[in-house]
Amino acid sequence: MTAKPIVREVLPADLRQDRLPKHVAVIMDGNGRWAKNRGLPRIMGHRRGVDSLKRLLRCCRDWGVGALTAYAFSTENWGRPLEEVDFLMTLFERVLRQELAEMMEENVRIRFVGNLSGLPQSLRAEIDRAVIQTQRNQGIQFTVATNYGGRQEIIQACQAIATQVQKGQIQPEDIDETLFTRHLYTAEIGDPDLLIRTSGEMRISNFLLWQLAYAEIYVTPTLWPDFDQTEFHQALHAYQQRERRFGKVR
Numbered sequence: 001m002t003a004k005p006i007v008r009e010v011l012p013a014d015l016r017q018d019r020l021p022k023h024v025a026v027i028m029d030g031n032g033r034w035a036k037n038r039g040l041p042r043i044m045g046h047r048r049g050v051d052s053l054k055r056l057l058r059c060c061r062d063w064g065v066g067a068l069t070a071y072a073f074s075t076e077n078w079g080r081p082l083e084e085v086d087f088l089m090t091l092f093e094r095v096l097r098q099e100l101a102e103m104m105e106e107n108v109r110i111r112f113v114g115n116l117s118g119l120p121q122s123l124r125a126e127i128d129r130a131v132i133q134t135q136r137n138q139g140i141q142f143t144v145a146t147n148y149g150g151r152q153e154i155i156q157a158c159q160a161i162a163t164q165v166q167k168g169q170i171q172p173e174d175i176d177e178t179l180f181t182r183h184l185y186t187a188e189i190g191d192p193d194l195l196i197r198t199s200g201e202m203r204i205s206n207f208l209l210w211q212l213a214y215a216e217i218y219v220t221p222t223l224w225p226d227f228d229q230t231e232f233h234q235a236l237h238a239y240q241q242r243e244r245r246f247g248k249v250r
């Protein structure tokens with residue numbers, strides 16, 4: 001049997017390679033509405049949402065965006081109907097199992113951020129397997145925020161730092177941005193340059209509160225299952241028109 005050739009998309013001519021975001025974060029919103037608009041159960045929207053995420057990951061890899069972080073499940077999402085929560089947990093587990101071989105082939109390194117101890121044991125086992133197997137991959141860095149909350153992340157960092165102070169390992173005046181950043185779930189992946197949110201909501205919904213401090217924000221009315229390559233192209237185009245000043249004057 002011959003191996004399936006990996007077809008790579010070329011960067012559209014109107015985008016500049018040297019001005020691409022290094023790290024894109026995405027709030028994948030609108031799955032439920034997408035399904036409702038078609039008279040389908042909400043879970044069908046989540047299923048289609050997985051296809052959009054796979055498409056975006058490939059596109060990032062092909063066009064040269066080095067890192068993608070996706071908000072899959074927030075600490076607030078436990079408040080959804082039990083059947084939907086159960087469906088999502090099973091979906092994450094199944095997708096991880098099914099996609100691991102392809103992630104290895106495509107050199108993807110997957111990581112998870114969030115309070116992973118609060119997830120079902122069987123999902124944690126799949127997460128551990130995928131994280132360990134892909135840890136030496138040098139291609140795109142793919143991070144999935146699951147049972148993630150930005151405030152909760154900041155609180156756990158504060159607790160860890162306070163414990164170090166209490167033990168006399170560091171002094172209060174040693175606490176600076178660099179030290180704080182090291183205690184976040186994202187210590188190894190850095191801050192996003194661009195945040196994309198679908199479905200038109202103008203919120204960051206407790207996502208990467210510290211890390212998004214200087215990210216450019218792009219909101220599209222498109223619902224997540226319809227977010228495709230053309231949409232991503234538009235988001236990158238908008239990003240390249242922005243002047244990033246990080247609070248300074250040119």
Ligand code: FPP
Nearest residue numbers: 028029030031032033049050072092095144
């Ligand atoms: C938000 O839409 C979407 C979610 C809470 C789930 C997103 C998860 C996926 C797309 C699956 C990703 C899979 C892996 C393995 C990472 P919503 O339900 O809030 O939509 P609504 O606002 O229209 O109700």
